[in-house]
Amino acid sequence: MSTAPGGRGERAWFDSARVERLRERAAILREVRAFFDGRGFLEVQTPLVVPSPGLDLHLAAFEVATDAGPRWLITSPEYQMKRVVAGGVARVYQVCKTFRREELGALHEPEFTMLEWYDASEGASAETTMAQTEQLVAALARARSGEAACEVDGRRIDLRPPWPRVRVDDAYRELAGCSMWDLLPDEERFFRAMVERVQPALGAERPVFLTHWPASMASLARLSPDEPTLALRYEAFIAGIELCNGFDELTDAAEQRARLERDQHARREAGLPVYPIDARFLAALEEGLPPCSGNALGVDRLVMLLTGAACVQDVLAIPHARL
């Protein structure tokens, strides 16, 4: 019998170690819900098949044929969740599947689980959802092992809040030996330095938040009022692994429309499919999205880190390669 992941029988695939990791995954998901339910967040489920999957230049969506014409599987539930917030629900969260084509590797599956939440309570900012992120991850680790730590490749990582906040540009100066502005506007050079030099060194001993990303890489985020070339966007990294992406949300409908049109233009220029602009999302912003912050966190990666698994496929019942 073949030993390839695709070739083994179910009895061999669902060995006791995998079943144990799936139990841990289920327990972590219960804790996630307890964390948000306990803080007054409403759990919602928004549609997975949508009229626009998002216009990020580097995301490819699965097209779906429907009775209403072509639609797409979500690459993130962001548009729909912001509509819920605009509708008056100040604290909302969701655990759902998201879909991205052409992404497959030890940290990537074309279909993966996302935890996404928004906080529009009084005074909420990116700092609010960053604090919730570090508290959540520490709480999950404590519930599992009694202490706020995890182990990656035999190295202990201290998950206790607060996690250091480092500006992206400072991380580039330290780890890539130059300012990020020296590499931009050539985005490829920026990302090449990110994957080769910056990211692998992030969060080796404790997680870190990278903050203040270039404005061009955050279409749905508010810009820093003091430094408009930067977006109030953050990402958390643990052991070189990108765990989440959050920001202070853009609430200005006109500005949002202009940015989405710019993104459509960039996709057209790059020869990529140009997805529609989600009209109801823009209408919700026009009606009024309160100041808020949201974060999207990769659940498979989080479970992988907490359980010491080697790849996201090890914390899934059936990964893509076994379909």
Place this chain on the structure above:
Amino acid sequence: MADTTDLRKGFKLVIDRQPYIVVESQFVKPGKGQAFFRTKMKNMMTGSTLERTYKSGEKLDKADTEERTMQYLYPEGDVRVFMDTTNYEQIRLSNEQLGDNVYYLLDGTEVDVMFFEGKPIGVTPPTFVELEVVSTEPGFKGDTSSNTTKPAELETGMVVNVPLFVNQGDRLKIDTRTGEYVERAKG
């Protein structure tokens, strides 16, 4: 033309006119960024390693390689002569090209010869070979469990560390992947 979707362990490609074999390849993609493959490769001629980051979708030059089983015949100065026993074609490889594999060649040994663009570039010997000890310090009777070792010279000129009980004239099983002693050959 190949592209980055072919970047799997064992894939062979040409870089600067030299053949490389992929040892490790990892898909990496920042959430809001471009996709890359971080790849570790080994030069099939020199054995040196190379790390490269390819942009997803980049075109690659697949190496034209072929492996053929051939028999080692004899040395000829600094080169070694091999023959394809199916068509009697002979090829020559220098000791430098063969590296440590020269130590595993005995008259008639069958090896896999790697060809790159029609030219031989190296060999893969059998995983295990049996070689005779031509000189070593005398063994100590009864000492079969000790952790201590001593050097022994084998018939091909190779020197390996062996347990103290090994004697001149013994035939030893050697692992050609590590160059290490495995056990005394039976019979």
